[in-house]
Amino acid sequence: AQSVTQPDIHITVSEGASLELRCNYSYGATPYLFWYVQSPGQGLQLLLKYFSGDTLVQGIKGFEAEFKRSQSSFNLRKPSVHWSDAAEYFCAVGVNNNDMRFGAGTRLTVKP
């Protein structure tokens, strides 16, 4: 069965430090991969997506993610975190029949 794993429930980084959020998936074919961010009480905002082509994907707000087929991973990165990046981050996999499966989420806290 398709699944998405975000191993880190909560990550704390200092403002200005680099960030990497991990995402691993289990899916038989080449997946469609997404990263979303959610602020408290808000809906989901798409950060970036991967469908095909270049495995390094650039998104909004300075985020990027790299698709590594051999590791079944799609980790999200940002070189320098801002206090406004504190939020919940969800990795998602698009599967057949318009379905989408979400990881459990990683909560990011940014220290001053």
Add this chain to the structure above:
Amino acid sequence: GAVVSQHPSWVICKSGTSVKIECRSLDFQATTMFWYRQFPKQSLMLMATSNEGSKATYEQGVEKDKFLINHASLTLSTLTVTSAHPEDSSFYICSASYGTAYNEQFFGPGTRLTVL
């Protein structure tokens, strides 16, 4: 483009009453709409998928008589929580897709339901 709205953004109701939540695709025709439920500090759980003019397909464990979904047009889907109880309190998020090859869904801002 691809904007999805939800109304209301929050609602408080008494136990036993029914609540309707609307999901609209504002600038595209949504062939498929999805309803998710999110408990505090948890991920999104798909409740049901609906195609315009067809009955919704519910995920296992979701009571279809409890959560009525209507997708009457290509821009509107509604979720009605019937005879709501406090355990139905949650954040409900809809999304819509216009049938691209990549299954991309566009998400609404969510509706916070509190049942007293």
